[in-house]
Amino acid sequence: MAARGRECSIAEALEVVGERWSLVALREVMLGERRFNQIAENTGASRDILAARLRKLVDAGVLEKRQYEDHPPRFEYLPTEAARALQPILIGLMQWGDKYVHQGPPPTVYEHDCGEELKLATSCAHCGEPLKPGSTHTVRLGAVR
């Protein structure tokens, strides 16, 4: 799809999870819904598109499709490590939506094991300082093809 433009892992990541319904379907799987019908109902995606997205996520290694019954064949979708690695992004998007888009109190609230309502903080893994706008600069930049 995005054959041209800057060489960039953001664009490549979006090739995999950037289509409509992909991240919302992933949200449901991460919330514990593993069955096609449940994911379809909770996302509101049409079944054909959802089938295509799930197939793509499975092909990309983000979900695992497992048969949990033989007769009749029934399948469930399980998160892989790649899906778990996306969770900070999903929660980040959620909190961004809460703050800049949503009207009213947040529809979904997480609690951390420490007992408090989860609010995400992002920091530099090396020095531990919280990430502030302008505290980074690029040392290498993908070329525009």
Next chain:
Amino acid sequence: MAARGRECSIAEALEVVGERWSLVALREVMLGERRFNQIAENTGASRDILAARLRKLVDAGVLEKRQYEDHPPRFEYLPTEAARALQPILIGLMQWGDKYVHQGPPPTVYEHDCGEELKLATSCAHCGEPLKPGSTHTVRLGAVR
């Protein structure tokens, strides 16, 4: 658009920034490109779609469109606070793409002010513990409409 499905700020956030090219355009603005032609070239988006996406981001308050020349009228796109708040998500997506999608060395590398290559860590803002899969649970969950 997503009229049905679970009430969820992820879906609402994606209404604003989830369309094709929105996040890639935002990436360019955050990298310092502010002009339509430059954004068009560096993303590879077609000009009509890009114009529509930028308009939408401006309407949503994520970008600011500023006239920097009167005759002829010329505009630039500037990040607002909402755009800066998206930066952890953009960098998170980039690092996810680096790890799970991209082949070869990362095309773009950031350095933090501490002098080391930036790797993002996400943690609980309250207790400071790094976020591990399974260390959270939902205390409230958006209803499915």
Next chain:
DNA sequence: CCGAGTGGGTTGGAAATGCCAACTTACTTC
């Protein structure tokens, strides 16, 4: 003064994608 170049788009038509409802297959339960 003339033509080329630049910036920021808009327009038209083809191609791709998405939506919805209905259908299918293969069981299980009432």
Next chain:
DNA sequence: GAAGTAAGTTGGCATTTCCAACCCACTCGG
């Protein structure tokens, strides 16, 4: 034997996206 459940697939239509070309207003070089 009728209805329900699970996991999709199919057909037809509507909406988006893509691409190239065009437009307008100005500036610059000769």
